[in-house]
Amino acid sequence: MPSPTAYLAMDLGAESGRAIVGVLDGGKVTIEELHRFRHEAEQLEDGLHWDFGHIRKEVFEGARKAFAWAKEQGLELHSLGVDTWGVDIAFLGDDGEFLQRPFCYRDPRNGPAFKKLVDTLGASALYEATGIQFMQINTLPQLIAQQDADPSVLERTSKMLFIPDLLHRMFCGSTVTEYTIASTSQMIDPRTRQWNIDLLQRLNLPTDFLPEIVPAGSVLGTILPEVAAQLGAPEGLKVITPGSHDTAAAIAAVPVGGDRSWCYLSSGTWSLMGAEIPEPCLTEAAQKASFTNEGGFSGEIRFLKNITGLWMVQECRRYLEAQEGKELDYADMVRDAEAGEPFRTIVDTDHGPFLEPGDMLPKIDAFARETNQPEPKTAGEAVRCCLESLALTYRRTLERLESVLDQKFEVLHIVGGGTQNKLLNQMTANATGREVITGPAEATAIGNILIQAYGAGHVSSREELRQIVADSFPTETYQPQDAEAWNAAYERYQSVCK
Structure with a gap:
């Protein structure tokens, strides 16, 4: 080379x-x-x-x-x-x-x-x-x-x-x-x-x-x-051709190290949580929990679940920009969310209307009314509602992943653009009770690049590819906090998701 x-x-x-x-x-x-x-x-x-x-x-x-x-x-x-x-x-x-x-x-x-x-x-x-x-x-x-x-x-x-x-x-x-x-x-x-x-x-x-x-x-x-x-x-x-599905490219670039059991979360417009397995899991439990068997770049199965992800926040931003007639800064929205009241409103991120574009804030208000919760009073509270609810969805998904595969995961690796949202990263550690390691944010492009190198014979294996990522990019680690408050919030979440 x-x-x-x-x-x-x-x-x-x-x-x-x-x-x-x-x-x-x-x-x-x-x-x-x-x-x-x-x-x-x-x-x-x-x-x-x-x-x-x-x-x-x-x-x-x-x-x-x-x-x-x-x-x-x-x-x-x-x-x-x-x-x-x-x-x-x-x-x-x-x-x-x-x-x-x-x-x-x-x-x-x-x-x-x-x-x-x-x-x-x-x-x-x-x-x-x-x-x-x-x-x-x-x-x-x-x-x-x-x-x-x-x-x-x-x-x-x-x-x-x-x-x-x-x-x-x-x-x-x-x-x-x-x-x-x-x-x-x-x-x-x-x-x-x-x-x-x-x-x-x-x-x-x-x-x-x-x-x-x-x-x-x-x-x-x-x-x-x-x-x-x-x-x-x-x-x-x-x-x-890399793993031409963006998630496959991103998961290829998870900087796994050591022998601790791990699962992954690709965080972006969609969030995708799962684990790598050698052969498809087609059990009744997998079907009922709505897990998917997609292809990994070196032939493994990406056993995962699609989750709405930051789509709801993006749609909140789009709605607010239309209402206010100006572009809004994403970082400012997250800061406002951080200052908002915790767990004021919790929603089911898989609720059908949330998956379709348009009018996200009115949809959140409608869900709050239907479930006898207070509506978010401010844009910051609406964004916080989305982030907290998403973190709780991650917990539910992780519990189901472990149940279906009969395996306990010690570490959750998060890659993709969503890793730049440090508030959501900490919420995810809090909600799941697991150590969260984030990075790289550009995992998809990095995976794309290194799979090309693999195809060219410049990288020899998936293991070498991941070692290159680990040696090249920093990661951040989040430890779970506030377990009592998040456990109480999870009980509320389960009640509104019925």
Whole structure:
């Protein structure tokens, strides 16, 4: 391996994207953010869609800046790779063009489709076939929704690709998908790690447009000459797929050390709590607790549960900005929350209306009235309500994780952007009664970068990858406090979640 060697991670969440270059040198990695952009779904006449034209433009701009920066630094840029949120797809025709703009997973049409799916197959059979948590956002309900709304789109589809697949295709022309992103779809047999064709045929869904599944670290090709010329990319730049599901990339970068038992929490718009296991867990207990069996970058199973996460806080911010006509600083909102009355209002973060965009504060007020609790009086109290309730949801999820796997976890590792919220980190330690270790905040991009290095043969194993992370980035440790108050709050939480 040339030393130092650089890799470009394009890391897209459900609200923002970044271009980050990682430089691997002497067993340590450093990162440099070169571009950041916001994006959001747009409500059109037929539903909620992603503006892929905007995403494409910003990703190309980020790549252009990264190539220029690497050249200025005298660095060899070896490869690029893309990770994004899961489940969302696009349908491409024979000409390679979109048959329609990609729908957003939060589109309401997925609700009836999900009910139809469960009614058709039955909950037990569906979980046994897929091992995936029952959520209306999954790709399978999206396909059913499309079939019900306009089956001609599926009939004309030559290739179905996930969002990171589309971006990889944009750079190198590939038309495959990567295992970790495909595993979010509810369309994979968790035992074989391949498409569950039998399941899809039972639902009368076409399967001829499904792409080949490749493992994380696969070299998809080299950058297209015309794209390289447009962006100023080095000749022969490789496109290597990371764990292209952002959570898979993030969990790859958990800086595990020692022999203590650990579980993880990827904290962002969504929070995902779970543990790594060698084979899928498809028990009745796992199904009833709504755990999911998604793919890890080196073939392991990420046994986890999706939790609403900081989405509620983000929606509070969006609502308040619309009301006040100005942008609000996230750090100021958290400071106001810290000053708010503890445990004034506790909500069920899995409550259906909280999962949909819009009017978050009125929804919290309505839940408070329905459960005979006082409504938050201030924006700070509303944000505190979200954070405390989320920490209590983490406790409930951890208890269920340990019960299903019959295992006790000593340490909770938190990675991702949510680690920057120190108030929530301490609340999580308090609520769970566990030692919490946070960092790195940029775990997704770091995992993306180091999985590219793994695919290039520059990193030998998952263990070496994690050691590089541990040697390169600091962590913070939080010890649980105020057990009596949090235990009392958890009893209230359980009562309002019934």
